Amino acid sequence: MTKTEVKSIVRDEINGFINNSLDNEMKKILSKSSSKSRDELIKTISNAMEGVYKILWQKRDFWKKDIK
Numbered sequence: 640m641t642k643t644e645v646k647s648i649v650r651d652e653i654n655g656f657i658n659n660s661l662d663n664e665m666k667k668i669l670s671k672s673s674s675k676s677r678d679e680l681i682k683t684i685s686n687a688m689e690g691v692y693k694i695l696w697q698k699r700d701f702w703k704k705d706i707k
Contacts (some may be wrong), residue, residue, distance in 0.1 A: 669677045695702070 665676075667673050669680065671677065
C-alpha cells in the first residue's frame with residue numbers, strides 16, 4: 640500500500656463515521672434534557688433571537704416610516 644492509498648482509506652472512513660455515527664450520537668446527546676450540549680445550544684439560540692429582537696427594536700422607526 641502506498642501513502643496515498645492509506646490516506647484515501649482513512650479519509651473515507653472518517654467521512655463515513657461523520658455521516659453515519661456522529662449524526663446519531665449528536666441526536667442522542669441533544670435529546671437528553673440534562674445534556675450540557677443541549678443547554679449550550681438552547682442558550683446560543685436564545686442569545687441569537689434576543690440579538691435580532693434588539694436590532695429590530697432599535698430600527699423600529701425605520702420599519703414604521705421608511706418601508707412602504
